[in-house]
Amino acid sequence: MPITFENVGIAVRDLEEAIAFFTDLGLSVVGRDTISGEWADTAVGLDGNHAKIAVLQTPDGNACLELFEYLHPHAIETSPTRPHEIGMHRVAFSVDDIDESLAIAAQHGCQPMRGVATYGEVYKLTYLRGPSGILVMLAQDLTKS
Known part of the structure; x- marks a missing residue:
């Protein structure tokens, strides 16, 4: 099927x-x-x-x-999920320019949780908290640059 x-x-x-x-x-x-x-x-x-x-x-x-x-029914507030907790916890996006995407996120009051990391020579990526505490991963594929 x-x-x-x-x-x-x-x-x-x-x-x-x-x-x-x-x-x-x-x-x-x-x-x-x-x-x-x-x-x-x-x-x-x-x-x-x-x-x-x-x-x-x-x-x-x-x-x-x-x-x-x-x-x-009225929504129930919960603590935002942390990256190591079981269950669904993030939505991930590939972006062309992580710095530009982070500037847009900052306009919404959203900052990287710790900073931007580089995974080998493959990705620049970060996690940030979006609206309602949504955990959002942004990743720029460095092999396409």
Whole structure:
């Protein structure tokens, strides 16, 4: 049975803030909606499920993020996941210019967690906290320079 990757879903505190961050990095909004009703309750497994959603796509069209802001039930704040904790913890992007991408992230108050590292002569990369504490990895492929 063939399988294809659809998207990564991330619950956010403020949908507009998250959209601004990811669109400034280069993703584009391909859809927005407000979801609720029995079908949403069943699919997600939450009674009274009501959320604003946005789907953003990478410029190459190969990957999507689905961002959602819960209206009901109220979102539960958690501590941001750390890189060594079990479970989903980051979204990663290849970028043409890591310095330019970090300048954009800084406009949103987002800084590298520790700095920018170089992996051999292959990648410059860093982790930073995006909106709602999302762990974001940015990597520049040095072999393409």
